[in-house]
Amino acid sequence: MENTAVSTDVLKGGEFLIRESQPADIFIPEEFTEEQKMIQQMTADFIKNELDPVRDRIEKQEAGLVPGLLKKMGDLGLLGAHMPTEYGGMELDTNTNTIIADVAGPMGSFCVPFAAHTGIGMLPILYFGTEAQRQKYLPGMITGDVKAAYCLTEPGSGSDALNAKTRADLSADGSHYLISGQKMWISNAGFADVFIVFAKVGGEKFTGFIVDANTPGITLGAEEDKLGIKGSSTRQVFFENVQVPADNVLGQVGKGHLIAFNALNIGRFKLGVMCVGGSKKVLEMAANYANERHQFGQPIANFGAIQYKLAEMAIRTFAVESASYRTSQLMQVKKDAETQNGKSFGEATLEAAEEYAIECSILKVYGSEVSHYCVDENVQIHGGIGFSEEFPAARAYRDSRINRIYEGTNEINRLLMFDQIFKRAMKGELDLVGPAWAVQKELTSMPSMEKLEGEYAEEKRAIADFRKVLLMTAGAAAKMQMDGKLNLKEEQEILMNCADMLIDLFAAESMLLRVQKLAERNDKAQAQEVYDAMLQVFLHDATARMQKNATDALASFAEGDLLKTFMMGLKRFTKYPPVNVREKRRLIAEVVLKANTWPF
Ligand SMILES: Cc1cc2nc3c(=O)[nH]c(=O)nc-3n(C[C@H](O)[C@H](O)[C@H](O)COP(=O)(O)OP(=O)(O)OC[C@H]3O[C@@H](n4cnc5c(N)ncnc54)[C@H](O)[C@@H]3O)c2cc1C
Numbered sequence: 001m002e003n004t005a006v007s008t009d010v011l012k013g014g015e016f017l018i019r020e021s022q023p024a025d026i027f028i029p030e031e032f033t034e035e036q037k038m039i040q041q042m043t044a045d046f047i048k049n050e051l052d053p054v055r056d057r058i059e060k061q062e063a064g065l066v067p068g069l070l071k072k073m074g075d076l077g078l079l080g081a082h083m084p085t086e087y088g089g090m091e092l093d094t095n096t097n098t099i100i101a102d103v104a105g106p107m108g109s110f111c112v113p114f115a116a117h118t119g120i121g122m123l124p125i126l127y128f129g130t131e132a133q134r135q136k137y138l139p140g141m142i143t144g145d146v147k148a149a150y151c152l153t154e155p156g157s158g159s160d161a162l163n164a165k166t167r168a169d170l171s172a173d174g175s176h177y178l179i180s181g182q183k184m185w186i187s188n189a190g191f192a193d194v195f196i197v198f199a200k201v202g203g204e205k206f207t208g209f210i211v212d213a214n215t216p217g218i219t220l221g222a223e224e225d226k227l228g229i230k231g232s233s234t235r236q237v238f239f240e241n242v243q244v245p246a247d248n249v250l251g252q253v254g255k256g257h258l259i260a261f262n263a264l265n266i267g268r269f270k271l272g273v274m275c276v277g278g279s280k281k282v283l284e285m286a287a288n289y290a291n292e293r294h295q296f297g298q299p300i301a302n303f304g305a306i307q308y309k310l311a312e313m314a315i316r317t318f319a320v321e322s323a324s325y326r327t328s329q330l331m332q333v334k335k336d337a338e339t340q341n342g343k344s345f346g347e348a349t350l351e352a353a354e355e356y357a358i359e360c361s362i363l364k365v366y367g368s369e370v371s372h373y374c375v376d377e378n379v380q381i382h383g384g385i386g387f388s389e390e391f392p393a394a395r396a397y398r399d400s401r402i403n404r405i406y407e408g409t410n411e412i413n414r415l416l417m418f419d420q421i422f423k424r425a426m427k428g429e430l431d432l433v434g435p436a437w438a439v440q441k442e443l444t445s446m447p448s449m450e451k452l453e454g455e456y457a458e459e460k461r462a463i464a465d466f467r468k469v470l471l472m473t474a475g476a477a478a479k480m481q482m483d484g485k486l487n488l489k490e491e492q493e494i495l496m497n498c499a500d501m502l503i504d505l506f507a508a509e510s511m512l513l514r515v516q517k518l519a520e521r522n523d524k525a526q527a528q529e530v531y532d533a534m535l536q537v538f539l540h541d542a543t544a545r546m547q548k549n550a551t552d553a554l555a556s557f558a559e560g561d562l563l564k565t566f567m568m569g570l571k572r573f574t575k576y577p578p579v580n581v582r583e584k585r586r587l588i589a590e591v592v593l594k595a596n597t598w599p600f
Pocket of ligand 1: 188
């Protein structure tokens, strides 16, 4: 499946930090093809017809229910949409797979078995399995007859995953390994047929294995009593001298970190996208209730305080949705290019995810935090009823909380963003020095008096300025580090500030490009002024966040005249004019309330 309305001169991973994009570079939900709409509808129908009627039973972990639903998804082809046809998959393009994740977002607890099985369960085999391993495992996983789980975390090693204690020892004749250890928080453990297990060969070499769940020596802990996603199976898995054929090593001995981390890139991306779908559903729930509930003789939807929340939910969800489809398109183009270079489907998919690892981390963090905002304000809009387990707002609130924790906590993902940017800069893949130096030069020159002209001129300048603020701050911190005056590894607060600015830059630009692209189209769902309003309110607030994050970071390591110069630069680069946010938010809320659902 192809979409033709996009250019192929696309950014490399992380390059948005130094180079702007054009509307033609991005893919937007308004451009779904007929075929993509069909898959979208098929996924939505599955949720409506198969999942919705049994949600309460899923929450009680009724035996066989979740595996049965996975099988039904397999029958529809939805477990193999991202898998090559040679193993029974549909081999759909990246954007269509993004659409499936988006629609699947409101599946609540069932998001976890679906995402764990199709993502961290299957992808390691596609990416790193031998042909024999793929032939053996993928067809059954795609039909849903074989269910997968991913065993990385241990009681003593979560974020520090490579510090695992589980070990694997090769038998004297080299025919098999004996795996012993303990894994924790394993999704799907209760019904999985196959575990992807990470263990250290000889206690040292971190390695991936494919382990059949019925191998003697494997036992399961009890189901965890969790805050949310109660319908998903989460257990400890114990391995005691579990005999695994040497042929079941996944990838190379000692290279398990490549599997563990690469499988997570796409997992993070999809988690962000599923949060978009969830947030849209939650906004619908909030709008429905606000329209229905009367206080002081009128619907609570009439109150500005409620409209503010609805508008913010819409703006933030629109921002992360725009960033999601933009990233999806970047991966799509990269994948196509790698395929044309002769790479296999699996290799090309892996390289695309690796290239855009920074964007995947951004989406994981931003998607989960937008979702958190939406579920929280939805409970608030519901008042007391929001606090009752009889209504879905409470469940959505509880279910969303995990998204900030797994697939790498949001702290770890924030740290990874600049870790990867600096690594790419060191390898010469990302020219940070040139653009950072240009900003330094601009700081000491006269401000430009050039008049802004053209459509979205203020918005374009605001985003160009966000880039300058970030380059000024991160560039100055990196310079301090090079001069031996700062050790950024010990200064996480600064890295968190920079990560937050990076998220705002990516989200703001993704929104601008989408709004510009929409301005050229005749088939918009809403009047252009509503899209413009969302963009303007976002930029208004993001400008304030930029100011705060940059000030916090700069004042942490600069002082005296140097700090004064930075503060003057910051003032110069945060000039987006004040917006009548009250009026704009009211307009956005009006559209949401009238549609009584996600209106964009
Ligand atoms: C419901 C659920 C399902 C899960 N499913 C799976 C699964 O299927 N497979 C699997 O392998 N794992 C799974 N996990 C585990 C999950 O990935 C980990 O919980 C997560 O990676 C965090 O590890 P931890 O819980 O040990 O927290 P810790 O690593 O102990 O972190 C605790 C806190 O410290 C912070 N922190 C840690 N290190 C740093 C640092 N260097 N700098 C700054 N802050 C830091 C963290 O951000 C966090 O806020 C699941 C967890 C849950 C709760």
